[in-house]
Amino acid sequence: MPETEGPTSKTDAPVRIEQLVKGFGRQRVLRGVTLSFPRGKTTVVLGPSGCGKSVMLKHLIGLLRPDKGRVFYEGEQIDLLSERKLGPIRREFGVLFQHGALFDSMTVAENIAFPLREMRRGKAYDEEARVRLVLRLVGLEHTYHRYPAELSGGQQKRVALARAVVLRPKVVLYDEPTTGLDPIRSDVINELILKLKQQLDVTSIVVTHDLASAFKVADHMVMLHEGKVVLEGSPEEFRNATDPVVKRFLRGEASEEELQAIRAVGTGMRDTDGGMRGWE
Numbered sequence: 001m002p003e004t005e006g007p008t009s010k011t012d013a014p015v016r017i018e019q020l021v022k023g024f025g026r027q028r029v030l031r032g033v034t035l036s037f038p039r040g041k042t043t044v045v046l047g048p049s050g051c052g053k054s055v056m057l058k059h060l061i062g063l064l065r066p067d068k069g070r071v072f073y074e075g076e077q078i079d080l081l082s083e084r085k086l087g088p089i090r091r092e093f094g095v096l097f098q099h100g101a102l103f104d105s106m107t108v109a110e111n112i113a114f115p116l117r118e119m120r121r122g123k124a125y126d127e128e129a130r131v132r133l134v135l136r137l138v139g140l141e142h143t144y145h146r147y148p149a150e151l152s153g154g155q156q157k158r159v160a161l162a163r164a165v166v167l168r169p170k171v172v173l174y175d176e177p178t179t180g181l182d183p184i185r186s187d188v189i190n191e192l193i194l195k196l197k198q199q200l201d202v203t204s205i206v207v208t209h210d211l212a213s214a215f216k217v218a219d220h221m222v223m224l225h226e227g228k229v230v231l232e233g234s235p236e237e238f239r240n241a242t243d244p245v246v247k248r249f250l251r252g253e254a255s256e257e258e259l260q261a262i263r264a265v266g267t268g269m270r271d272t273d274g275g276m277r278g279w280e
């Protein structure tokens with residue numbers, strides 16, 4: 001299908017979405033999101049929990065289909081493709097899923113080799129060399145024979161990242177890569193995001209709540225709120241943002257409506273002598 005001239009089509013962007021609308025039942029999650037993810041750059045997508053960041057990411061690789069709107073990869077509309085035709089496109093993406101666990105019963109090396117074995121393109125890879133290469137990239141070559149349970153949470157994330165890039169992707173998607181890690185381990189992941197961008201020359205899309213991480217890795221930033229893009233721009237533009245929704249998010253403050261909702265729940269639970277009902 002020919003690509004129409006959209007407002008963002010002039011940007012050199014391998015990945016684009018246009019007017020994406022997605023809901024589940026009566027819940028409207030994405031309400032018309034148009035974004036371009038610039039080539040070779042890292043775009044950070046910010047937004048409160050539940051605003052649809054993971055849902056948006058899943059559309060980029062056809063794991064979810066839009067109710068309305070379109071998804072493009074290298075100028076080709078992909079949201080209508082069959083699973084079979086999506087296969088080669090998905091191989092261009094490396095994905096670090098939010099809850100993407102390693103297989104416990106496999107060693108680190110077997111976990112990383114898994115996508116190589118899954119891919120039946122008749123190409124003979126030197127599997128061990130490839131696994132060692134990506135393990136070296138994440139600084140964990142010595143864990144080759146270990147099992148996930150023998151690694152720390154931060155190391156497991158790094159192994160998952162090695163697995164995400166073993167097929168040498170053109171685009172890497174990171175869904176909350178630093179969640180659950182302490183600041184030092186988070187920073188190791190940030191450094192890896194920067195290093196992979198340089199060494200593999202990839203386009204990166206990072207979904208995160210972690211503002212320190214966001215400002216460290218971002219070339220370009222987007223904020224989603226209530227299913228729409230509230231701001232898209234450089235990290236500098238985000239630092240100087242005047243939009244109250246963006247400012248509140250960056251300061252880590254709840255909105256007045258959110259606070260009122262919490263206070264209302266509190267009053268409903270309290271009985272007359274100040275105890276909390278139902279806790280006895």
Ligand SMILES: Nc1ncnc2c1ncn2[C@@H]1O[C@H](COP(=O)(O)OP(=O)(O)OP(=O)(O)O)[C@@H](O)[C@H]1O
Pocket residue numbers: 024029047048049050051052053054055056098209
């Ligand atoms: N497969 C699904 N079926 C039904 N509802 C879903 C599905 N996937 C997501 N949702 C709903 O869509 C909304 C957005 O979910 P999403 O996972 O994208 O949030 P998020 O912005 O990634 O949040 P977080 O920062 O907590 O990861 C949520 O209310 C979620 O419950």
Ligand SMILES: [Mg+2]
Pocket residue numbers: 053054055098175
């Ligand atoms: Mg999410």
